[in-house]
Amino acid sequence: MSPEATGIAPEEAPSQTTPAQPTHPGGSREMTYLEAISDALREEMRRDEAVFCIGEDIGAFGGAFKVTDGFAEEFGAARVLDAPLAENAIIGAAVGAAVEGMRPVCEMQFSDFIACGFDQLVNVAAKLHYRQGLAAPMVVRLPSGGGFSGGPFHSQNPEAWLLQAPGLKVVAPGSPADAKGLLTAAIRDANPVCFLEHKGLYRYLREPVPEGEYVVELGKAQMIREGDELTVIAYGSAVGLATQAVDELEADATVLDLRSLAPLDTEAVLEAARRTGKVLVAHEATRTCGVGAEIAAIVSELAFEHLDAPVRRLTAPNLPIPFSPPLEQAVLPQLADMKEACRELLDY
Amino acid sequence: MSPEATGIAPEEAPSQTTPAQPTHPGGSREMTYLEAISDALREEMRRDEAVFCIGEDIGAFGGAFKVTDGFAEEFGAARVLDAPLAENAIIGAAVGAAVEGMRPVCEMQFSDFIACGFDQLVNVAAKLHYRQGLAAPMVVRLPSGGGFSGGPFHSQNPEAWLLQAPGLKVVAPGSPADAKGLLTAAIRDANPVCFLEHKGLYRYLREPVPEGEYVVELGKAQMIREGDELTVIAYGSAVGLATQAVDELEADATVLDLRSLAPLDTEAVLEAARRTGKVLVAHEATRTCGVGAEIAAIVSELAFEHLDAPVRRLTAPNLPIPFSPPLEQAVLPQLADMKEACRELLDY
Amino acid sequence: MSDGDARAIATDRAGGASEPVLTREDRASLLRFMLLMRAAEERGLRLYKQGKVPGSFYDGRGQEAISVGSSFALAPEDRMCILHRDLGAHFVRGVSPERYLANYMGRSGGVTGGKDGNLHFGDPELGCVGMVSMLPDMAPVATGMALAMKMRGERRVAMTYFGEGSTANGQWHEAMNMAGIHRLPVVFVLENNGYAYSTPNELEFAADPVERAESYGFHGVKVDGNDVEAVFEASVEASERARGGGGPTLIGCRTMRMHGHGAHDDMSYVPDGVLESWERRDPIDRYRRHLADHHGFSEQELDEVATAVTEQVAEDARRALDSPMPEPSLASEGLYAEAFRPLGDGVAPWSRWAERKPLRPVNGNGRSPSSEASVSRSAA
Amino acid sequence: MSDGDARAIATDRAGGASEPVLTREDRASLLRFMLLMRAAEERGLRLYKQGKVPGSFYDGRGQEAISVGSSFALAPEDRMCILHRDLGAHFVRGVSPERYLANYMGRSGGVTGGKDGNLHFGDPELGCVGMVSMLPDMAPVATGMALAMKMRGERRVAMTYFGEGSTANGQWHEAMNMAGIHRLPVVFVLENNGYAYSTPNELEFAADPVERAESYGFHGVKVDGNDVEAVFEASVEASERARGGGGPTLIGCRTMRMHGHGAHDDMSYVPDGVLESWERRDPIDRYRRHLADHHGFSEQELDEVATAVTEQVAEDARRALDSPMPEPSLASEGLYAEAFRPLGDGVAPWSRWAERKPLRPVNGNGRSPSSEASVSRSAA
Ligand SMILES: Cc1ncc(C[n+]2csc(CCOP(=O)(O)OP(=O)(O)O)c2C)c(N)n1
Ligand SMILES: Cc1ncc(C[n+]2csc(CCOP(=O)(O)OP(=O)(O)O)c2C)c(N)n1
Ligand SMILES: [Mg+2]
C-alpha cells in the first residue's frame, strides 16, 4: 500500500462523494475532507486573532498531514506554533492560553499520542469548568484511524477514552462539509473539544463544501439515508462504509451519522431505532466499552419494546491494530463485513 | 465525614460480612479487604524473590493506605521501592524489570494518577506481547472509588479506560477473599494486570480469608446470590450494595460478581441473563462507555430472545465526582437507588 | 542556622538590581498575611478534627513566607496557579478566610461551592486558576498563560508553585523546557520542604532541581524560603525580568513542612530534631523579630496585627460555618460552559501598584475582543 | 570540520581511562556493520519506492556510526532498546538484514511476523525490547531493566537511544531522574541530528540536553556522532562505569539526519548547504579513510568488505521477498501471554567478549529461578 493512503504524500487517492449538503448562501467549492479542515481553521484564524494553532511540525512544515500548509506564511510562526515533542505541555499550555482568552487549536501528530497528553486533557481541561466555573475554549485535533499499515501506534481510534472523561466534547465528522462545520463550531465552543479526523478520509472524500463561515451545531446527528427496515448508526470512517453497504444491498435502511459523540444526539438515535426496530452500530474503534456498546445499551434500554432484533455491533475486535495488510484487514471492519451485518439483521 | 472512611487512618470502620468462601485446607483468618491485599502481596514476596513493589511512599511509610506497612522492614527497602513522583517512570520501569524476569507490583497512590502513567500502560505494557511476543508480568494496583469526599481527583474508577486498551487484564475484587486470591493470580500472571481495589472497602469489609497460598483464577465471575427473577451484575463496591438491596427486598434474584473485567466471564453473564430474563448492571464508575454499557450490549445482543425487560444500568452519571457530601451522594449510586432499580425491573 | 546565615543564602540570588521599595505598611502586610495563613489553617485543622471538614486536610505550616512573599510582588493583571501549601497567596490576591474555610467544609460559600475541596480552588474573578491534584500539572498551565501574554505583547506575568517532589514528574520538565524555548513571562516557585509526602530528597533526585534552570536556558535562584522579604525580592526581580522579555525564573525556596503531608500523617519518617531545628527558623517569628529589630515596629504594633488577624479568622470561621451545604441538584450542573468569561484581576496589596498604569497595551497586540465576547453555540 | 576536529570533540569526553583494545578484525567489523546498515536501508527504501513496503519508511542514513559504535561495546548479557535510526545495533546484536527487510514488508519472516512494522521490533532471543512509536518511551523501560540488574547484583548494562527532540518529553526526564537517583547501570545514547522531524534544535530546547546529565547526578559526554570509534570508546567507558556501580551515562552524539524523517519528507526545512557539508563528514567514508590511513587497510581489503555486504543484502532481500504474507488468522493470536519467557542474550562481536566469563553471578544475588520458570495460571 502506498503512502498517499496516509494522506502524507501530496498525490490524490481516488475520492468518493458523500450526499450533497444543504446549499449555502456563500456558494460552495469542492474540497477534500482534509482541505475542509484546513479551510475551517484558516477562516477562524482570519476571523478571530485569538485563534492559534500549536503542535509538532505544524509551522514551516505545515503538519504531518499538511493541514496547516501555508499557515505560517499567512499568520506568522507565532500563531502556528511548532511545539517541542511534549503532548502534556501542548495541551496544558493550551488550557492556560484558553483561560487567558485565546482559542488554541492543538494538533496531536497522530491521535495515538493523546495517551501522552492524557492527564492534562482528562484531569485539567475536562474538569475545569465543573470544578471551578472556568471555561477553557480549546480544540484538540486528533488524526485517527487505520487502514494504511500505520501499525499499533498510528491507527488507533481513541474516542472511548475521551467519552469516559466527563467534560470533554467529542466530535467525529464523516464528510468534508461536516468536517468544516464541526471544526468551526468546535473552535467557537467554550469547552475543550476533541476533534477526531479520520486519516483515511483526508484525501478519499471530496464534495462541495460551503465557502466562508459555516457552522454545524455540535450534538446533532444527521440522517444520511432514510429507510424503515434497519438503522445503521455510524460515525467517521464507518459512515461511508455503511452508506455504501445499504446502497449496494438496496436495503430500505436508515443511515445515521452521529457526528458528535459527546454530546450525543440520543433523540435521533432513539427515533431511528424505534422507527426501524433493528439497529446496527458500526465503528472502526475496538469493541469493548466503545461507542457501539453505549449506543447498544441506550437503544436496548430505551427502545426495548420496539426492537425486532438484537442490536448488533460491527467494530474492530479487542486487539492492537497490526501492521501487515492481511492482518490489519482482518482486524478493521470491511465493506463485506458491513454488508453481512446488515443482511443478517434484515433477515432476522 | 471522618478520615478513616478513606482508609488512611488506623481506626476501624463498621464492617460488613460477605458470604463465606469455600473452605480452604490451610485454614482461614478474619481479614479486612485491605489486610487481604497486604497478605497476598506478602505471601508472594516471600514465595518468589522476583516479586517487588514500587510506588510512591510505599517503603518506610507503608503506602498512603498502609497496604505495604512493615514491608520495608521485612523485605528491605530495595524490594519496597519508594519511587519519585513519576507515574510513567514507575510503570515504564516495571515493564523493563518485568521483561528482565522480575515481577513488579506498582502502586498508584490513587487510581486517578493512572492518567499520568497512561502512555506506558496502554502503549508499552499492554501491546508488548501482541507486537513482540514478549511477556511483561506485572501488576498495577489502583486504589479506586469514592464515597469519602475525595473530590474529582481521588474518587475515580478508571476501569473503562483500561478496558479500551487491549492487552491489559483488569480485575476488581468485591470481597476480602477475592482480593487476596485475585491479587495472587495477578502477580503470577504473565501479563500486565490492573488491580482495582476499592478504597471504600478497605476497612469496611471483613471476612475469613484463606491463609497461605490462595489463588482465584482470573476471568471467572462468582454467583453471590442465586435467584430466578432478576440478575444484578456488579463488581467492586457495587457487589455489596447489590447483595444488600436484593436481601432487603427479599427478591428472588441472582447477584453476579464479575471479579474480572478483562477477561470477562461472558458465559456466566449470559447464563444468568438467559435464566432470569431481567438484568441490572451496576457499578460506581461513570456511565458512558462503561462496563455497564458493555454488559448491556453483550446481553442485548446474545440473550435478546430471553429478555423480559430492558437491560438497566445503575452507574454514576457523566460527571466528575464532586467533593461536598451532598453533591457526592447525588452522583454516586446509593443503596436506595439500587433497590429502586431492582424494584423497577422486578415490576416490569 | 541563624538569621544571619539565612540572609547569606538570600543574597546568593542577587543580581545587582536595586532593592524594591517596601513601605512600613507593606511590611506590616507581609506579616499580616503570614499570620492570616497560619491562623486560618489552624482553624481549618480544628474544624477538621471536629469532623466538620470532609475528606482530608492539608496545610502549609512553616512555609508561609513563600506564598506570601512571592504573590506580594505581583500586579493585579498578573495571574496565578496556587498550590496546596500556598494559602497565603490566595489571601494576598483577595480570597477571604471565610471562603477558604467554607471550601474545606464543602459549603456553598466556598470558592468552588462544594464542587471541589481542600486548596483545589482558584477564584477566576481574582485571576487564579485552581490547582488539580496531579502534580505539577499547573506548571504547563501557567506556561500557557504566559504564552498568551507573550503572544499579545503584554507586560504581564504568570506565577505558579510546586514542591520539590513534583519536579520528578515529566510535566515539570515539559513546562520548564517550553518556557525556556520561548522565554515566556512565567515565574516558577519551587518549594523544597524536604519531603514529598514521606519521601526524602535523596529518593526524589540526585541533584538539586534549582540547578536545572540553567539547562532550560533560564535563571535559577536559591532563596531562604523562611525569609519573606528574601522571597519577595527574588519574586520582584523575577517578575521584572519576565515583564522585560528576559524569560522565566525558577526560584528555589528551601523550607520545611512543619506538619504532615495531611492531617492523618504523623511524620514518623522525619528524623529526631529536624522539626525542632526548623521551629527556630519559623518564618513568622523571625519576621516579627526582624520588624522589631530593623524597622522600628513596637511590640504593641505587632500584637495589634496579630490580634486583628485572630479576630478576622474567628469571624470568618463563624460565617463559613453558617454557610449552608450545597443543594444536591448542583451536582448535575456546570459540566459544560455556556460561554467564555475572562479571568478578573487580583488584589495587589504592594504599595507600588497603588497608582500605576495598567500593564496591558490599550490596543494593538491586545486581547481580541471577539474572543472575550464569543458566545458558545453549543447545545451544552 | 576535518577528521582532526572530530577527534578533538571525541577526546573531549575522555576520562583518562585506558583505550579499549580494538583488533584489526574488530575495526573491519565496525566498518562492515555500518555498511550493512546503509545497504540494508538503501534496499529497504527501494522496496518502499517499488510499493513493497506498506505504510511509511524511515532510515538513519548518516547516523550509522552511533548505533554500530555503541552496541559494539556491549556484552551478550547486556540488553538493548533500539530506536528508529539505529538499525546498525540490531545487526550487531544478531538480527539479519533478511528479517529486517521482511519486517518492513509485513512478511511472516519479519522479526514481528507482521504484527508491527518499521523499526518497531526487537528480537527477545537477542536481548532486545522492541521500541514503540511514543518517544522516548523506551528510556523508562531501559531504566527498569537496569533496575532489575542492580537489584540482582549483576554486572550488566541496559542501553537505549533517543533523538534530541525526544528529550523534550516528560518521560525522558522521569527516566533520567530515576536512573540518577539509584545510579542504575544504564547507558543513554542521545542522537542530536539537528531536527525532530522538521523542528530545529532552537525550537526543541534552549540549552543542549547533554548538559542536563549533571543535573540528574550522572555523567554526560559529548562525542562526534559521525566517528564510530569515538562513539565506541565513549560507550565502553560508560558501560564499564555502569557495571562498576558508577551509574548511568548520557552520551550526546552530534550528527545529522541525511534523509527526511520518513521517505515522504523532502527536508525542505533544511537550509541550503547543510546536507552538503555533512556529506563531507559521512561516517562510513571517514572510517574507510581512517582505516586506510592509520590501520594499514588496503583498498582491496576495504572493497572486499563492501562487496560482501552488498552480496549479503542482495541475498537477504531475495529471501525476504520470498517470505509469505502472514495468515490473516494470526491477527487474533497472542494478545495475552500464556507464560513468561526470559530474554535471550545478544551476539557480541567485539573480540573482547570472545572468551570471558558470564557477567551474571552464578548464585547469590542472581535471578530467581522460580520467576523464570513461573507458569501463568491465567485462562488467557
Ligand atoms: C502525579 C501525582 N502523583 C502522585 C500524587 C500524590 N501526592 C500528593 S502530594 C505528594 C507529594 C508531593 O511532594 P512535593 O511536590 O514535594 O510537595 P509538598 O507536598 O511537599 O509541598 C504526592 C506523591 C500527586 N498529587 N500527583
Ligand atoms: C510522544 C510522541 N509524540 C510525537 C511523535 C511523532 N514523531 C515521530 S518522530 C518525531 C521527531 C523525533 O525527533 P528526535 O527525537 O530528534 O528523533 P529523530 O527522528 O530526529 O531521530 C515526532 C515528533 C512521537 N513519535 N512520539
Ligand atoms: Mg515537598
Ligand SMILES: [Mg+2]
Ligand atoms: Mg532528531
